[in-house]
Amino acid sequence: MIIERGSSELPEVDMFVTTADPELEPPIITVNTMLSLLAAEYPTDKLACYVSDDSASPLTFYSLVEAIKFAKLWVPFCKKYNVSVRAPFRYFKPDSQPCSNASSHDEFLQDWMKIKEEYGKLYLKIEDACKRIEPCDLSGDYSDFSNIDRRNHKSIVKVIHENKEAHSEGVSHVIYVAREKRPNYLHNNKAGAMNVLNRVSALMTNAPIMLNVDCDMYVNNPLVILQGLCFLLYDGGNDKKDYAFVQFPQNFYDGLKDDPYGNQMKVTQEFLARGMAGIQGPSYTGTGCLHRRKVIYGSSPDEKFIEGIQLSNENLQSTFGNSRELCESAAKVLQAKDLTVGGSTSSITNSVEAACQVANCAYEFGTGWGRKVGWMYGSVTEDTLTSLTIHARGWETAYCTPDPPAFLGCTPSNGPVIILQWKRWSTGLFEILFTSKSPLILTLARKLRFRQCLAYLRFLLWALRSIFEVCYAILPAYCIISNSSHFLPKINEAATMIPISIMVIYKLYTLSEYIQAGESLRAWWNNQRMWKVVAASSLLFGILSVGLKVVGLSETVFEVTRKDSTNGENDESNSDKGRFTFDESPMFIPGTFILLLNLTALLVFAFRTIYGNDANMMYLAEIICCKMVVIYFWAFFKGLFGRGNYGIPLPTIIKSGTLVLLVVQFGIRGKW
Ligand SMILES: O=c1ccn([C@@H]2O[C@H](COP(=O)(O)OP(=O)(O)O[C@H]3O[C@H](CO)[C@@H](O)[C@H](O)[C@H]3O)[C@@H](O)[C@H]2O)c(=O)[nH]1
Numbered sequence: 001m002i003i004e005r006g007s008s009e010l011p012e013v014d015m016f017v018t019t020a021d022p023e024l025e026p027p028i029i030t031v032n033t034m035l036s037l038l039a040a041e042y043p044t045d046k047l048a049c050y051v052s053d054d055s056a057s058p059l060t061f062y063s064l065v066e067a068i069k070f071a072k073l074w075v076p077f078c079k080k081y082n083v084s085v086r087a088p089f090r091y092f093k094p095d096s097q098p099c100s101n102a103s104s105h106d107e108f109l110q111d112w113m114k115i116k117e118e119y120g121k122l123y124l125k126i127e128d129a130c131k132r133i134e135p136c137d138l139s140g141d142y143s144d145f146s147n148i149d150r151r152n153h154k155s156i157v158k159v160i161h162e163n164k165e166a167h168s169e170g171v172s173h174v175i176y177v178a179r180e181k182r183p184n185y186l187h188n189n190k191a192g193a194m195n196v197l198n199r200v201s202a203l204m205t206n207a208p209i210m211l212n213v214d215c216d217m218y219v220n221n222p223l224v225i226l227q228g229l230c231f232l233l234y235d236g237g238n239d240k241k242d243y244a245f246v247q248f249p250q251n252f253y254d255g256l257k258d259d260p261y262g263n264q265m266k267v268t269q270e271f272l273a274r275g276m277a278g279i280q281g282p283s284y285t286g287t288g289c290l291h292r293r294k295v296i297y298g299s300s301p302d303e304k305f306i307e308g309i310q311l312s313n314e315n316l317q318s319t320f321g322n323s324r325e326l327c328e329s330a331a332k333v334l335q336a337k338d339l340t341v342g343g344s345t346s347s348i349t350n351s352v353e354a355a356c357q358v359a360n361c362a363y364e365f366g367t368g369w370g371r372k373v374g375w376m377y378g379s380v381t382e383d384t385l386t387s388l389t390i391h392a393r394g395w396e397t398a399y400c401t402p403d404p405p406a407f408l409g410c411t412p413s414n415g416p417v418i419i420l421q422w423k424r425w426s427t428g429l430f431e432i433l434f435t436s437k438s439p440l441i442l443t444l445a446r447k448l449r450f451r452q453c454l455a456y457l458r459f460l461l462w463a464l465r466s467i468f469e470v471c472y473a474i475l476p477a478y479c480i481i482s483n484s485s486h487f488l489p490k491i492n493e494a495a496t497m498i499p500i501s502i503m504v505i506y507k508l509y510t511l512s513e514y515i516q517a518g519e520s521l522r523a524w525w526n527n528q529r530m531w532k533v534v535a536a537s538s539l540l541f542g543i544l545s546v547g548l549k550v551v552g553l554s555e556t557v558f559e560v561t562r563k564d565s566t567n568g569e570n571d572e573s574n575s576d577k578g579r580f581t582f583d584e585s586p587m588f589i590p591g592t593f594i595l596l597l598n599l600t601a602l603l604v605f606a607f608r609t610i611y612g613n614d615a616n617m618m619y620l621a622e623i624i625c626c627k628m629v630v631i632y633f634w635a636f637f638k639g640l641f642g643r644g645n646y647g648i649p650l651p652t653i654i655k656s657g658t659l660v661l662l663v664v665q666f667g668i669r670g671k672w
């Protein structure tokens with residue numbers, strides 16, 4: 001294997017997993033992510049896995065503890081037989097067959113059966129625990145969790161497993177972290193959790209490289225750490241670049257055919273991330289990324305000091321906080337010339353107390369965490385904000401796309417969840433423009449390259465798109481209803497060619513992107529449709545929530561995406577897979593309104609044609625537009641008649657209908 005060659009020279013890697021809610025993120029998913037990380041092809045004594053649990057849930061803790069017992073069988077098994085998929089829930093899918101190219105096939109079969117059985121037991125244990133109010137007896141090791149209030153509790157740091165013998169065949173260290181939460185402290189969502197992991201790991205293993213994955217992304221390519229490191233281990237060879245981080249694409253498992261929800265992001269990643277890779281490098285997408293600790297600590301490509309501050313004790317303290325141990329470890333990292341630093345000085349259990357201290361709410365107060373060092377605060381898309389500040393210091397970053405894909409995650413296939421996820425993204429990206437880390441400022445005042453700035457703006461401005469989309473969806477219908485004005489040139493005027501050609505060119509261009517990325521025509525169409533739906537819901541509400549934040553009325557919030565632990569197997573009915581679902585969220589009102597308004601316009605037009613009115617052909621362009629809007633919002637049209645989750649709730653229809661009546665009333669004042 002590759003790693004046998006000079007494995008002693010490989011740097012240590014700290015792996016971070018974040019989870020926030022055992023209901024939205026079933027523990028079995030987090031467990032699988034952790035198991036796949038522990039089984040990655042890398043000397044296990046050089047790895048440490050830190051799991052942050054923002055819900056301080058005994059259930060998550062219990063599941064991890066149980067999973068470690070299984071890991072002691074799973075990790076050696078994967079390495080012995082060079083297993084290709086190292087997340088057990090994927091490897092042992094219900095219809096899976098043992099397959100290996102091991103020469104001793106019988107032995108393999110025996111092992112396979114045994115491990116499969118053990119995983120089955122683990123699965124049942126966790127499933128049972130999920131059903132109980134208390135997953136287990138909350139005494140002993142679990143006493144910290146008894147009567148715990150997830151919004152108000154002290155820090156809990158527990159070493160679930162310590163690789164004491166420090167041999168490369170054992171199971172790596174696993175540390176559980178639930179940072180302190182108090183109602184009167186902002187916890188800064190995922191960025192806050194990442195910074196706590198950052199500090200806790202600094203005290204325990206202090207590896208120069210950090211691998212960060214969300215709880216819903218498992219390692220799909222066991223060689224991923226090695227592959228990523230190729231970009232970070234500068235060996236004086238031809239590639240003289242020092243990359244700040246290595247980002248792997250976000251790919252998803254069990255994606256529905258032709259991407260009916262338009263959220264597999266293949267084309268966006270293929271063009272945007274790869275395109276950016278040709279400028280200053282891809283942006284960090286929050287998961288599947290190998291970071292250099294030094295860069296996260298604020299260093300620039302050409303200096304050994306953080307952001308112009310010399311490494312004095314005072315400066316270290318004002319940046320990293322008043323933990324002496326942390327400042328010392330940070331100094332080590334910042335001064336190191338290569339990636340050999342790290343190394344836990346003592347047993348990691350000795351650092352638990354100090355770790356609890358740096359996981360406290362008040363620790364960051366008055367320090368540089370979230371502002372100068374660590375994951376940046378101020379946006380619910382902390383990933384993009386952090387990535388911007390790294391690029392602004394002049395760093396380049398690398399995009400690594402191994403085959404098979406490095407990580408696979410789950411992406412929602414449920415209307416309301418997707419709409420909510422998009423709302424968070426559009427809010428988070430848009431709010432960045434109102435901070436001091438807006439790309440325009442960073443380009444003028446710092447080292448963000450101009451074209452990189454444009455690439456960032458390309459998605460930071462997503463939310464604004466909603467205003468235009470919604471106006472364009474309303475105007476043609478309004479013109480028809482009011483029967484007076486025209487929003488488009490009349491069909492017999494030469495000027496009509498302008499909007500028509502813009503539209504055709506745009507559609508052909510996007511279609512060509514899908515074809516180049518190997519996507520189907522259907523996927524292209526589905527994505528076009530979803531863009532309209534997302535624009536009239538998530539993006540619009542994104543602007544609203546940023547507006548409320550800017551005027552100081554409310555903070556933006558990170559609403560965690562619900563994950564489905566069933567692999568989509570028991571979805572309501574297979575034939576309806578990919579059919580859009582709804583709930584009572586007000587985010588569905590604009591879309592329903594747009595659809596009803598356009599239907600009304602078409603009816604009004606039909607009515608006028610039948611009851612003989614003059615010159616109706618004048619509105620041909622508008623009629624075509626209305627029909628297109630109805631086609632784009634076909635999911636909503638079906639929703640008008642659907643049942644259960646597939647139907648738009650009646651209150652939403654009534655509210656939207658009332659809005660339509662208002663518009664009609666306004667439009668026809670005295671015109672008929
Ligand atoms: O207060 C919080 C909120 C979230 N998370 C974790 O953050 C991760 C991402 O959350 P998820 O709900 O899965 O969001 P996604 O929309 O799937 O995440 C995408 O978008 C986020 C930014 O909005 C990035 O942070 C993610 O890495 C990226 O995958 C998960 O592991 C969560 O457990 C926390 O630890 N604490």
Ligand SMILES: [Mn+2]
Nearest residue numbers: 214216410561
């Ligand atoms: Mn996710």
